Amino acid sequence: MGKNNLGAETIMIPREEIAIETKKIDVYYGSNKAISNASLAFPRFKISALIGASGSGKSTFLRSLNRMNDGIATVKGEIMYRSTNINSVKVNVYQVRKHIGMVFQRPNPFARSIRNNITFALKEHGIHGEDELNKRVEESLRAAALWDEVKDSLDKSALSLSGGQAQRLCIARSIALKPDILLLDEPASALDPVSTSKIETTLRELKKKYTIIIVTHNMQQASRLSDYTAFFHMGKVVEYGQTNNIFTSPRANITEKYISGNFG
Numbered sequence: 001m002g003k004n005n006l007g008a009e010t011i012m013i014p015r016e017e018i019a020i021e022t023k024k025i026d027v028y029y030g031s032n033k034a035i036s037n038a039s040l041a042f043p044r045f046k047i048s049a050l051i052g053a054s055g056s057g058k059s060t061f062l063r064s065l066n067r068m069n070d071g072i073a074t075v076k077g078e079i080m081y082r083s084t085n086i087n088s089v090k091v092n093v094y095q096v097r098k099h100i101g102m103v104f105q106r107p108n109p110f111a112r113s114i115r116n117n118i119t120f121a122l123k124e125h126g127i128h129g130e131d132e133l134n135k136r137v138e139e140s141l142r143a144a145a146l147w148d149e150v151k152d153s154l155d156k157s158a159l160s161l162s163g164g165q166a167q168r169l170c171i172a173r174s175i176a177l178k179p180d181i182l183l184l185d186e187p188a189s190a191l192d193p194v195s196t197s198k199i200e201t202t203l204r205e206l207k208k209k210y211t212i213i214i215v216t217h218n219m220q221q222a223s224r225l226s227d228y229t230a231f232f233h234m235g236k237v238v239e240y241g242q243t244n245n246i247f248t249s250p251r252a253n254i255t256e257k258y259i260s261g262n263f264g
């Protein structure tokens with residue numbers, strides 16, 4: 001069993017169901033400590049939401065999970081993935097990001113065709129056969145619920161897509177590499193409600209195959225989308241548990257204040 005020692009809340013997840021686990025991680029920007037002693041285990045094939053006020057450390061924590069903080073911040077502690085501590089200079093960061101993909105707040109497609117946005121990373125990882133590339137393009141666009149909208153315009157520039165379509169392309173680009181885990185940093189915050197709803201539907205489908213960890217400021221989104229929720233405050237994990245429990249009976253006063261909109 002993986003125990004999340006979180007002070008206010010402890011949840012138990014059978015070891016074999018843990019996709020990734022942080023053990024007492026601290027993150028520093030220079031001398032400024034942004035994350036303290038964060039130990040969280042994320043279950044496979046579930047959506048886990050990271051919530052908390054602006055500046056509480058959600059993005060910093062999320063970016064540590066696939067070494068996006070390399071060169072920006074110092075991350076101490078262990079991040080266990082497939083029995084390996086991936087928070088080690090000995091571990092190939094390129095491989096880490098192949099297995100643990102990331103989608104950012106602002107859709108950031110490359111200024112290339114829709115197809116090339118997906119094939120670019122595949123080619124970098126040594127996949128060149130045209131049939132295989134075409135197959136992966138279709139599979140990933142279907143999985144991101146974008147195929148029907150773009151199947152006749154794969155050679156058009158990705159910059160011609162709407163914000164919501166561009167974000168689904170970024171999701172497709174990440175899953176084309178067949179990762180295990182998908183990290184999303186407020187993926188819908190720049191989108192309108194219809195596009196947001198499409199992203200949420202896509203994520204619900206994707207969790208059948210992927211473990212999803214999402215930062216969101218939107219409490220309704222966290223409560224309707226996620227299975228587990230971690231609440232961050234001033235760089236610490238205050239509580240972590242099943243979303244239903246966190247939203248209906250939070251243990252800490254500060255969690256209750258945050259989710260009821262009384263601060264942040």
Ligand SMILES: Nc1ncnc2c1ncn2[C@@H]1O[C@H](COP(=O)(O)OP(=O)(O)OP(=O)(O)O)[C@@H](O)[C@H]1O
Nearest residue numbers: 029034052053054055056057058059060061072217
């Ligand atoms: N690149 C950086 N350099 C220096 N300090 C940073 C950097 N990024 C974040 N910080 C600091 O780390 C702390 C946590 O920031 P972080 O962006 O992780 O919080 P957050 O909860 O994701 O906030 P938001 O919801 O506004 O994105 C803040 O004090 C922030 O100023």
